[in-house]
Amino acid sequence: MIATAVPRSRVSTVGPERDYISHSAITTYQQCPLRYRFRYVDGRSEEFVAANLIFGGAIHAALEFHFTELLQGNEPPTLDLLLDAFQAEWRARSVEAADIRFGRDENHNSLSTLADRMLSAFRASPAAAPDETLIGIEEELRGELLPGLPDLLARIDLLTTNSDALVITDFKTARSRWSQGQAETSATQLLLYSELARRLLPDRNVTLRFLVLTKTKTPAVESFNVDVSRPLARRTVNTVKHTWRAIRAGHFYPAPSPMHCPACPFRSACRAWTGD
Numbered sequence: 001m002i003a004t005a006v007p008r009s010r011v012s013t014v015g016p017e018r019d020y021i022s023h024s025a026i027t028t029y030q031q032c033p034l035r036y037r038f039r040y041v042d043g044r045s046e047e048f049v050a051a052n053l054i055f056g057g058a059i060h061a062a063l064e065f066h067f068t069e070l071l072q073g074n075e076p077p078t079l080d081l082l083l084d085a086f087q088a089e090w091r092a093r094s095v096e097a098a099d100i101r102f103g104r105d106e107n108h109n110s111l112s113t114l115a116d117r118m119l120s121a122f123r124a125s126p127a128a129a130p131d132e133t134l135i136g137i138e139e140e141l142r143g144e145l146l147p148g149l150p151d152l153l154a155r156i157d158l159l160t161t162n163s164d165a166l167v168i169t170d171f172k173t174a175r176s177r178w179s180q181g182q183a184e185t186s187a188t189q190l191l192l193y194s195e196l197a198r199r200l201l202p203d204r205n206v207t208l209r210f211l212v213l214t215k216t217k218t219p220a221v222e223s224f225n226v227d228v229s230r231p232l233a234r235r236t237v238n239t240v241k242h243t244w245r246a247i248r249a250g251h252f253y254p255a256p257s258p259m260h261c262p263a264c265p266f267r268s269a270c271r272a273w274t275g276d
């Protein structure tokens, strides 16, 4: 564990005067300002939860369990134990969700079978036995990106070190295999986290990495390192600054899109919203 970790209970999660920003909140605003308002300002309950979100969280929990066992000096967990961790997280998230929306031809059994294939592929991959020193799993860092901005709260999936750098790894589940270009265009979150790590640990180089597990018939498990260029990191931080200004100014309006509206958990509230 590193000294900058903060307990979750100290952090407010909703309301117009949040005392921190998160990458997911900033992204939500950029995708649809009204959706941000429903979730983070009004604190509305979601009308439904997409099964793929629960699935991704449950796979994530299984990976977290795997690396926690390694961090504690234990043997890698068996596949059965990883699947137990998956099912426990699925149950916990299902109890919280009012309505779970499955995709076409999907149900809990089919997703459990998919989890079996994905976690088997993970256990057989080099990623399951990293030749780096494990420092933290689900590590929370909190700190200032720019004066005038609330602290950024970062939750890092896996933190390791090698001879060159501190390595920040983010777990992803994906419908298909990623390319290096896709990793680089998806790196906003990691770039912000690297900026935070650089401020907190200025004497360390930082490497950013995605660990991507695909939901394909034969799952692939691949790692992608992403370059951290200073101009790109600066642009990313400044984008957050401008987004935060818009939030503070109360600019909330719908931004309908075929990509985001079908899975939006506030569709009824959105239809009822008149903008008055």
Ligand code: SF4
Binding pocket: 032, 034, 035, 254, 255, 256, 257, 260, 261, 264, 265, 266, 267, 270, 271
């Ligand atoms: S339904 Fe679409 S436009 Fe309405 S809040 Fe959701 S994402 Fe925004």
